[in-house]
Amino acid sequence: MTKERDLLTEKTKELKRLLCLSNQSENSIIQFKKIKLYHRNILSVLFNLLLITNSHLQEKSDCCSCYLLSERSASWDEARKDCRDRGADLVVIDSPEDQTALTNIATTEAWIGLNDREQEGTWKWVDGTPLSLMEVFSLVQCGGKWGKNQPDSGGGISYLGEEDCVHVKTDTKKSWNDLSCSASFKWICEKTP
Numbered sequence: 001m002t003k004e005r006d007l008l009t010e011k012t013k014e015l016k017r018l019l020c021l022s023n024q025s026e027n028s029i030i031q032f033k034k035i036k037l038y039h040r041n042i043l044s045v046l047f048n049l050l051l052i053t054n055s056h057l058q059e060k061s062d063c064c065s066c067y068l069l070s071e072r073s074a075s076w077d078e079a080r081k082d083c084r085d086r087g088a089d090l091v092v093i094d095s096p097e098d099q100t101a102l103t104n105i106a107t108t109e110a111w112i113g114l115n116d117r118e119q120e121g122t123w124k125w126v127d128g129t130p131l132s133l134m135e136v137f138s139l140v141q142c143g144g145k146w147g148k149n150q151p152d153s154g155g156g157i158s159y160l161g162e163e164d165c166v167h168v169k170t171d172t173k174k175s176w177n178d179l180s181c182s183a184s185f186k187w188i189c190e191k192t193p
Contacts, residue, residue, distance in 0.1 A: 065098075067091065067105050068189040076165035079111045079187035080126065088191035089113055092125040102188065106168050106175075111187035114166040116178070123166075 070082065076090075083089050090113030093099050102112070113126035123131035165181035168188075 064193070065101075066191045067101060068191075069105050069107070069110060070186045070189070073184040073186050075184060076111050076115070076167075076181040076187075079185070080113070083187065083189035086189055086191070088189040089126045091188040091190040092127050092129070094125070094129070102168060103175075105188055106170060109167050109169050109185050111165065111167050111185050112176075113190075114176070115164050115181070117164045117181070120162075120164075 066088075068083075068086070068088070070079065074082070080090050090111060091098070091102060092113050093102055114123055114131060115126075116123045118124065125131065163178040163180055165183075166176050166178055167183075167185050169175045169177060
């Protein structure tokens with residue numbers, strides 16, 4: 001009988017141990033499910049924040065232009081091609097705000113999107129709009145526009161060639177200058193909404 005009682009005691013201990021392990025497993029599963037739910041909730045919150053941020057950034061990008069000052073120098077045509085390859089174009093300055101932004105960006109001489117290639121003396125932006133007198137007046141008010149005696153199309157000096165493209169100088173006042181389109185400068189791209 002002692003043998004049977006010892007066996008029964010041993011089996012009871014084993015059963016208790018297995019029940020304990022079973023309870024621990026159940027508790028672990030419950031903890032795992034809680035942690036999984038917690039992480040799912042965190043991911044949901046992060047996803048919603050991402051959606052809100054994306055929406056906010058979209059609103060910002062719909063309201064404003066983005067500018068890029070190139071790191072290298074090239075001709076006006078190469079500069080324009082680079083801007084277009086980026087989904088942008090050379091900068092069009094059609095407001096005092098644009099001129100102010102340009103002044104802050106142009107740390108060096110740089111091409112802008114103005115030229116008179118179609119007809120000498122008729123200045124047009126790369127988007128096809130002509131440089132209007134009203135625009136000139138508005139830009140002069142905020143310190144932008146042509147430099148002294150500019151545009152001069154080379155000033156009659158034949159070796160300078162045609163000066164059909166416009167670049168800005170770093171001088172914040174009267175900084176526009178016409179120059180041969182083959183000259184090499186950095187450039188400013190503008191991506192509009």
